[in-house]
Amino acid sequence: MILEKFSNWIVSFQINFVERIRLGRSMLGFMAVPVEFFYAVLSKFNLASPPKVKFNRYVIEYRKTNPVEQQSEQPIAIVTGANSGIGYTTSKALMLAGFHVIFACRNKDLATEAMDKIKKETNLETCEYMHLDLSSFESIHQFTTEFKSKYASLKLLVNNAGVMMCPYLKTKDGIEMQFGTNHVGHFILTNNLLDVLKRSSPARIVNVSSLAHLFADTTIEKIIERTTNPKKYNKIWNYGNSKIANIMFSTLLAKKLSGTGVVVNSLHPGSVNTGLTRYSSFDNNFLVRFIKSILLLSPTAGSLTTIKVATSSDLENVTGKYFARENETTALSFSQNIPACQELWDFTESLIQEHSA
Numbered sequence: 001m002i003l004e005k006f007s008n009w010i011v012s013f014q015i016n017f018v019e020r021i022r023l024g025r026s027m028l029g030f031m032a033v034p035v036e037f038f039y040a041v042l043s044k045f046n047l048a049s050p051p052k053v054k055f056n057r058y059v060i061e062y063r064k065t066n067p068v069e070q071q072s073e074q075p076i077a078i079v080t081g082a083n084s085g086i087g088y089t090t091s092k093a094l095m096l097a098g099f100h101v102i103f104a105c106r107n108k109d110l111a112t113e114a115m116d117k118i119k120k121e122t123n124l125e126t127c128e129y130m131h132l133d134l135s136s137f138e139s140i141h142q143f144t145t146e147f148k149s150k151y152a153s154l155k156l157l158v159n160n161a162g163v164m165m166c167p168y169l170k171t172k173d174g175i176e177m178q179f180g181t182n183h184v185g186h187f188i189l190t191n192n193l194l195d196v197l198k199r200s201s202p203a204r205i206v207n208v209s210s211l212a213h214l215f216a217d218t219t220i221e222k223i224i225e226r227t228t229n230p231k232k233y234n235k236i237w238n239y240g241n242s243k244i245a246n247i248m249f250s251t252l253l254a255k256k257l258s259g260t261g262v263v264v265n266s267l268h269p270g271s272v273n274t275g276l277t278r279y280s281s282f283d284n285n286f287l288v289r290f291i292k293s294i295l296l297l298s299p300t301a302g303s304l305t306t307i308k309v310a311t312s313s314d315l316e317n318v319t320g321k322y323f324a325r326e327n328e329t330t331a332l333s334f335s336q337n338i339p340a341c342q343e344l345w346d347f348t349e350s351l352i353q354e355h356s357a
């Protein structure tokens, strides 16, 4: 844990330093990214505790603290974007820990392929596909209606799915794609499921954000402008805005859920070698793929923070916090500003209303 804590300390120091002297935040992103690579490369030499060992440790710890024989029913988890990357390894860990995992995915074939692979590897059958396209209000409402008609309980919601740095696109309802999918889609999904989460308490919500929130606007006016004016679209900053929105949603939701037994936290999974960079023109280049395999974490390593925040008994009562490298850490102070979080919440609700048929 020394490397994890040290890397987090450096990034926290950079954030505090830049915020104090009001240096441009693009500088901050560029200062923090080398720490990501430094951590990913050095962590590959951590022979005492490689990702697979940590992965198994979290699974075993959960099984020990939640023995199957003491549970009246199998806990249910929903993982969005479970068919690939971080969502895939997270879902596998949750199944091994004893959850029945709903693969909330938009592509049935990819989800079935992923589930078959996990079933083969684990000898477990405890997963199921339910269609969810986060870029469609109708699909989200259909998903939550179907889920509630089948299940009365939900112990864990992992809002993991995401799209990164796509060209300017719109969701089915006409909202800018990155903000619409990563934030608005999960906002509706979560709010639709709050009643069942509260009934199932203790329960957890995990929002997968990103270090890319450092490349976000830090006024609500700017976030609104970049979301609603196609001329202001910038694929990096719009992605950053969707990811700071994930943290701000968690910050305020944690306050709203205080006393309900439902905790909500957000996290940066690390810089992970997944298909998220599919919109980059360099992604198919052999050399780039080779460099990525060295400089980035494996999906197993990149799922450890999600798995820990979702399952660790130490975090049972922890809420409204931001994690990276398996530890609580610092996010931009704007993401913790409650009035700003409330303004973002209000804007999100008005956007949904405006784009609802």
Ligand SMILES: NC(=O)c1ccc[n+]([C@@H]2O[C@H](COP(=O)([O-])OP(=O)(O)OC[C@H]3O[C@@H](n4cnc5c(N)ncnc54)[C@H](OP(=O)(O)O)[C@@H]3O)[C@@H](O)[C@H]2O)c1
Residues within 6 Å of the ligand: 080, 081, 082, 083, 084, 085, 086, 087, 104, 105, 106, 107, 110, 132, 133, 134, 135, 136, 160, 161, 162, 163, 164, 181, 208, 209, 210, 211, 212, 268, 269, 270, 271, 272, 273, 274, 275, 276, 277
């Ligand atoms: N990889 C990194 O370095 C990194 C760093 C920081 C944060 N993150 C965050 O980690 C999360 C997981 O990303 P990943 O790296 O594992 O990438 P990934 O392998 O590309 O996974 C993204 C998942 O999201 C799904 N998805 C995208 N749009 C969707 C929609 N409209 N409805 C439902 N599902 C949708 C994708 O489905 P399809 O397969 O059908 O496209 C896929 O299953 C994202 O939220 C990302 O922002 C990743």
